[in-house]
Amino acid sequence: MPLPDVEVRSAGxxxxxxxxxxxxxxxxxxxxxxxxxxxxxxxxxxxxSGCGKSTLLRMVAGFLPPSAGEVLVRGEPVKGxxxxxxxxxxGDAALFNWLTTEENVEFGxxxxxxxxxxxxxxxxxxxxxxxxxxxxxxxxxxxxxGMRQRVQIARVLANDPAILLMDEPFGALDAQTRGIMQQExxxxxxxxxxxxxxxxxxxxxxxxxxxRIAVMTAGPGATIKKVLPVPLVRPREFGENFLGxxxxxxxxxxEEVMKSMxxxxxxxxxxx
Amino acid sequence: MxxxxxxxxSLVCALLVWSLLAWWVAKPAFLPSPVKTxxxxxxxxxxxxxxxxxAVSFARIIVGFALGTLIxxxxxxxxxxxxxxxxxxxxxxEFFRFIPPIAFVSLAVIWFGLGxxxxxxxxxxTTVFMVAINTMIGVLGVEPDKRFAALCLGANERQVFVHVxxxxxxxxxxxxxxxxxxxxxxxxxxxxxxxxxxxxxxxxFNSRLFLLxxxxxxxxxxxxxxxxxxxxxxRILAATLLKRYDVRL
Numbered sequence: 001m002p003l004p005d006v007e008v009r010s011a012g013x014x015x016x017x018x019x020x021x022x023x024x025x026x027x028x029x030x031x032x033x034x035x036x037x038x039x040x041x042x043x044x045x046x047x048x049s050g051c052g053k054s055t056l057l058r059m060v061a062g063f064l065p066p067s068a069g070e071v072l073v074r075g076e077p078v079k080g081x082x083x084x085x086x087x088x089x090x091g092d093a094a095l096f097n098w099l100t101t102e103e104n105v106e107f108g109x110x111x112x113x114x115x116x117x118x119x120x121x122x123x124x125x126x127x128x129x130x131x132x133x134x135x136x137x138x139x140x141x142x143x144x145x146g147m148r149q150r151v152q153i154a155r156v157l158a159n160d161p162a163i164l165l166m167d168e169p170f171g172a173l174d175a176q177t178r179g180i181m182q183q184e185x186x187x188x189x190x191x192x193x194x195x196x197x198x199x200x201x202x203x204x205x206x207x208x209x210x211x212r213i214a215v216m217t218a219g220p221g222a223t224i225k226k227v228l229p230v231p232l233v234r235p236r237e238f239g240e241n242f243l244g245x246x247x248x249x250x251x252x253x254x255e256e257v258m259k260s261m262x263x264x265x266x267x268x269x270x271x272x
Numbered sequence: 273m274x275x276x277x278x279x280x281x282s283l284v285c286a287l288l289v290w291s292l293l294a295w296w297v298a299k300p301a302f303l304p305s306p307v308k309t310x311x312x313x314x315x316x317x318x319x320x321x322x323x324x325x326x327a328v329s330f331a332r333i334i335v336g337f338a339l340g341t342l343i344x345x346x347x348x349x350x351x352x353x354x355x356x357x358x359x360x361x362x363x364x365x366e367f368f369r370f371i372p373p374i375a376f377v378s379l380a381v382i383w384f385g386l387g388x389x390x391x392x393x394x395x396x397x398t399t400v401f402m403v404a405i406n407t408m409i410g411v412l413g414v415e416p417d418k419r420f421a422a423l424c425l426g427a428n429e430r431q432v433f434v435h436v437x438x439x440x441x442x443x444x445x446x447x448x449x450x451x452x453x454x455x456x457x458x459x460x461x462x463x464x465x466x467x468x469x470x471x472x473x474x475x476x477f478n479s480r481l482f483l484l485x486x487x488x489x490x491x492x493x494x495x496x497x498x499x500x501x502x503x504x505x506x507r508i509l510a511a512t513l514l515k516r517y518d519v520r521l
Contacts, residue, residue, distance in 0.1 A: 063420050081423035094417035098439045098516045108425030111435070139516065159425055 003075045004036035005163055005195040006060055011069035013055050029055050031221035033069070035214050039162075042189060042196040044206035046249065047216030048257045053199045054090070057167050060197060061087050073163065083108070086156035088166040092148040095140045101127065101151050102136040108159035126154040129188060146177040153188070163195045170205070182208050186234060203249050208236050215252045218260035225252060304486035309493070312486035321475070326494060329464065329471040333456045333502075336392040340399020340456075341449055348404035348448070349441070352411020353433070365405065373398045373459040381467040391463045391471075395456045402452035403445065410444025411437060442517035446510050453506060457499050472498070 013030040017023055029052040037043045047053050058064040059071050062080040071078045073085065087094075096104055105126055109119045127136060130150040140148050149169050156164060169185075170178045182205060189196065189209075200206050206213045207230060215225045228249065232241055287306050294305035304312070316322035351358045373394045384390035414437055422432045464473025472491050479487035510519045 061420070061424065063416075081420055083424065083426040085424060087421065087424050089417050089421065091417075093415040094421040096418065096421075096436065096439070097518060098442070100516075107422070107435075108427075111422070111425060111427040111431050139518075141518065155421075155425070161424075 002039065005039045005041075005074055006037040006197060007072040007075075008033055008035050008056070008060065009070045009072065010034050011056075011059060011066040011071055013052065013059065013064065014067045028221045029219055031068075031223055033223050035224055035227060037163075037195055037197060039195055040193045042198065042209055042211045044210030044213045045197065045199045045216065046203065046206045046213050046253065047201065047222065048218050048253065048260055049201055050260070051216045051219045051222040051256070053201075053216060054167055057087075057165050057197060057199055061085055061165050083112075083159060084161055085163045085165055086159060086161035088149070088152045088156055088164065088169045090167045090169065090171055092140060092145070092152070095148060095151060095155075097140045100137045100139055101132055101143070101154075104140070104151050105154045105158050107155060112159075122158050126158045129157065129191075130154040131184065144177075145173050146181055149173065149181060150184075153185070157188070157192065161194070163197070166196065166198045168199050168201070171200070171202075178205075183235070185209065186236075190234065203246055203253060207232070207242060207246060207249070213249060215249060216256070218256040218263070225256065301483050301485050304489055309486045309489040312484070313490045313493075316475075316487065316490055322490065322494065325470060325472045325475045325491075326498065329460055329473065330498065332388065332391045332460050332471065333395060333453075335388075336395025336460075337399050337449075337453060337456050339392070340396040340452060341403050343396070344400040344403025344448065344452075345407055345445055347400065348407025348445075349411060349438070351404060351408040352441075353437070358408070365401075368401060373455070374462040377463050377466045380463070386467055386469070390467065391460055394459050394463050398455040398459050399449075399452040402455060403448040406444045406448025406451070407441055410441035413444070414440045439517060442514055443519045446506075446514065446519045450503070450506060453502055454499070457495065457502075461495065 011030065011033045012028065015027045015029055017025050017027060033056060035043070045053050045056065055064065059066050060073070060078065062078045062082060062085070073082075096107065099107065102123055105123045106119055109122060114122070127133060130153050132147065132150050132154065135143060135147060140151065143151065152169070170181045173181060186209060198206075198209055210230050212227055212229050214227045216222050217225045228245070230245065232239075232245075236242065290306050294300075294303050294308075297303045300308055313322065351361055376394060376397065377390075380390040380394050384393055418436050418440060419432050422436045427435065460471065461473035461476070464471035465477040468474045472494055475494075476488050476491035479485070479491065
């Protein structure tokens, strides 16, 4: 059996509060998280906000070490950020605002010392792939939110990583743009077949994109509640099967949301 | 167009108020009229004294400012990048923050004499301080995701520093330079008043001895114009050369 591209084995992450009245207190964000993603698979990590989805992605990316368990990429423990795992970040703070679209997409190639002619070709290909022709010389602040996310996607694809880690990449976009971006991503993924870890709190988004959906429990001590395969053909649309799956996931998620709301109200009543 | 018109009207208003006040006071040695001040300026220009003083003051500012910036940027980057360096420098930053360069004028004269060096050293001091602190704040403010993104794209630590940190910090450096430029003017004038034989500050201070109040006015107005021109020059330079870094002044 081939090694999975990403394997998380009973990983946990604890944070120590650095400020505030309860300074020094430990907060268990993630506990005993296990899942794996095989090569070329699109896994959606779905969970209520604040459950530690981003923390989990950052551990796979190598930005944050796990406090317990291990994170393996192709069988090797993750030691830090690496070129094999590209990250599409939630906001646009990760874009280089002093560089144009073209220069942003070129960044990785330039750092790696790829010759200019080859660089030009790869950059043009990827700009075309994400539909940003005509905006090559624009700076990020002259682009719309959807376009900035396209720049981020082109920037990581240009580097041809094996694994794509996407942290709610469309979370800040309006519903219309989000719909278009989801279709585009689905199209791009079909042509490039990367291994993807995609974080979202949007059930429909996870159903449109994922091969499998890992539903997370509410924090603290969040973990994977269940993993559901999505046996729908692409391109996907709202049909009977879609709605059936959606009901199932919705029930699971709602249970977690209620749980986290109860925790908040308990904390309030005991604190007050 | 409209802006220029309002600007002109504003200037005329100021001249009118000044003229009225001068006429009402009626003591040229106390408050010279705009006309008398203008005559004073012509007199100073004819003798070549004003140009010489401007040149001397400008030269001091430019040399001190340039040297200070050249030292301040790397120092600020170092303080931003290295927690050890930051902690090491912290007591000095907190201490010297409250000491204006003017406080060091006498000391500068004792150590470096009445010549150019003492003034330049003082300007270097104020510039290094402002530029280094603003640069450091900039480095500390670089979004961690920018560094992470670069690392994921295959950059090494050195490349992250050169291609991410430095470009991201350019706006902060320019802000520091702008504040430092204002401080340099204050510093050079105060230094020239206390210990110099030339410069606009010297002109202002020396005119007092002869009760040539209109010359004092000429000196003050000259300073304002010099500052205005320098600030504009800095803005235009930043807007053209550093356009891509999104420098806002």
